[in-house]
Amino acid sequence: MFVRALQPREGSVKTIKLINLGVHFLLELCGLAALIYWGLHTGEGPMKIVLGVLLPLLAAVVWATFRVPNDPGKAPVVVRGWVRLIIEATFFGLAWRP
Numbered sequence: 065m066f067v068r069a070l071q072p073r074e075g076s077v078k079t080i081k082l083i084n085l086g087v088h089f090l091l092e093l094c095g096l097a098a099l100i101y102w103g104l105h106t107g108e109g110p111m112k113i114v115l116g117v118l119l120p121l122l123a124a125v126v127w128a129t130f131r132v133p134n135d136p137g138k139a140p141v142v143v144r145g146w147v148r149l150i151i152e153a154t155f156f157g158l159a160w161r162p
Contacts, residue, residue: 085136092127095159096120102159123155 103115131139132148143151 091156095156096124098159099123123158126151127155 099120100116103117103119104112107113107115129140130143130148130151131137131141132145133139133142
C-alpha cells in the first residue's frame with residue numbers, strides 16, 4: 065500500500081513534463097537575451113549589430129536545426145543525445161557571462 069502511494073499519477077507526470085518544457089523555453093529566451101545584451105555592449109560601431117543580432121540569430125538557428133529524435137516537432141537534422149548536450153552546453157555557456 066505504501067509503495068502504491070509513492071507512484072506518480074498519470075496526470076501529474078504530464079503536468080511536470082509541461083512545466084519542464086516551459087522552464088526550458090524560458091531559459092532559451094533568457095539565453096538569447098543575454099547574447100543580444102552582450103553583443104550590443106561589447107562591439108563598437110557596426111560590430112554592435114553583428115554581435116547583437118547575428119550571433120543570437122545564429123545560435124537560434126543551430127538550436128532549432130539539431131535535435132534528438134524524441135524532441136517535439138520535426139527534427140531537420142537528427143543528432144545523438146551527446147551532440148545535443150554539447151550544443152546546449154555551448155549555448156548556455158556563451159550566454160553566461162559574469
